[in-house]
Amino acid sequence: MTIAEFISSQDERWERHLMLTRHDFYHLPEYVSLTAKHEKGTPVAFYAEIGQSAFLVPLLIRKIPASLGAPDDWYDATTPYGYPAPLLIPPDNPYCLEKFLESFREVGAKSGIITAFFRLHPLLSLPLETLAKYGTLVQHGETVYIDLSLSIEEIEAQRRKDCKKDIRKLMREGFQAKINDWVSGSFDQIVKLPQGDFSLAGWTTWLRQKLPDAVLMTYQNQQNQAILLKVFAVNKPRPDVAIALGSSDYLYSGWEGQLKRTELPQEAISATGKAKLSIWAFDLQQQQAQLIDSRWIQPTE
Numbered sequence: 679m680t681i682a683e684f685i686s687s688q689d690e691r692w693e694r695h696l697m698l699t700r701h702d703f704y705h706l707p708e709y710v711s712l713t714a715k716h717e718k719g720t721p722v723a724f725y726a727e728i729g730q731s732a733f734l735v736p737l738l739i740r741k742i743p744a745s746l747g748a749p750d751d752w753y754d755a756t757t758p759y760g761y762p763a764p765l766l767i768p769p770d771n772p773y774c775l776e777k778f779l780e781s782f783r784e785v786g787a788k789s790g791i792i793t794a795f796f797r798l799h800p801l802l803s804l805p806l807e808t809l810a811k812y813g814t815l816v817q818h819g820e821t822v823y824i825d826l827s828l829s830i831e832e833i834e835a836q837r838r839k840d841c842k843k844d845i846r847k848l849m850r851e852g853f854q855a856k857i858n859d860w861v862s863g864s865f866d867q868i869v870k871l872p873q874g875d876f877s878l879a880g881w882t883t884w885l886r887q888k889l890p891d892a893v894l895m896t897y898q899n900q901q902n903q904a905i906l907l908k909v910f911a912v913n914k915p916r917p918d919v920a921i922a923l924g925s926s927d928y929l930y931s932g933w934e935g936q937l938k939r940t941e942l943p944q945e946a947i948s949a950t951g952k953a954k955l956s957i958w959a960f961d962l963q964q965q966q967a968q969l970i971d972s973r974w975i976q977p978t979e
Contacts, residue, residue: 682726682781687711692723695734699767700802703926709917710736713758726778731771732776735796755786756795763799772805779812827948851859864969865957879934881916882959882970890959893933894967897946898954910935944979952976
């Protein structure tokens with residue numbers, strides 16, 4: 679039986695397809711849903727099956743602007759920003775790819791999609807000859823990568839002479855390259871709920887390409903001491919952070935939770951009626967907590 683249809687980001691087939699093949703974080707439904715808010719589109723994936731083969735491509739569906747004089751039921755489809763290339767199982771089967779692209783054209787036409795733009799992935803290749811039968815292939819610059827499995831000496835040997843010259847010049851001028859074992863994050867959401875409670879959210883990292891074991895929330899008492907109030911797990915999807923930091927290691931760097939008004943002691947409230955909350959990244963193995971951010975809230979009217 680052949681299946682070919684657009685599916686939502688909640689469809690379990692999306693996650694299942696990703697489990698069965700190599701993919702990037704650009705293919706995650708959370709990422710596509712996030713970019714949809716910024717690119718003004720509807721997040722979907724085109725999913726198709728033929729026997730043991732399957733095909734999925736993340737897409738944003740957008741209405742053709744009225745200024746172009748297009749009918750109201752015309753749309754375009756584009757993969758979101760990044761490298762969310764179509765994922766084919768198995769990846770090197772041109773016959774199945776051709777069948778899937780034909781199905782996409784037919785299903786898309788029935789849905790009012792008149793044009794589609796697919797971004798490809800430099801490391802997840804597809805049969806280009808087959809793709810060329812269904813559209814125009816455009817080479818947009820080159821992708822430069824470094825094989826980190828090589829030794830430092832082998833990597834340095836690959837540098838061009840002019841690059842080495844520029845590095846030596848910078849060193850003579852006093853420039854230094856350092857690896858920064860930093861902790862970063864943000865306390866970026868405080869929403870006061872109708873009953874007086876608060877919905878809180880943010881993100882945090884610990885050192886290089888590592889997440890903390892938890893986020894500690896403290897309040898400041900009258901003696902300016904930080905008193906532990908809540909503990910939140912660091913496991914919420916934050917594709918925006920992963921994009922900003924350039925690594926899928928930070929995809930689940932988010933935290934969130936609620937603070938009930940009754941959980942905030944009186945000593946946390948200052949003379950102005952405000953309370954200072956701080957979040958700390960906590961590493962269990964090192965038994966260390968690093969301050970991330972602080973915010974003031976108004977628990978009373």
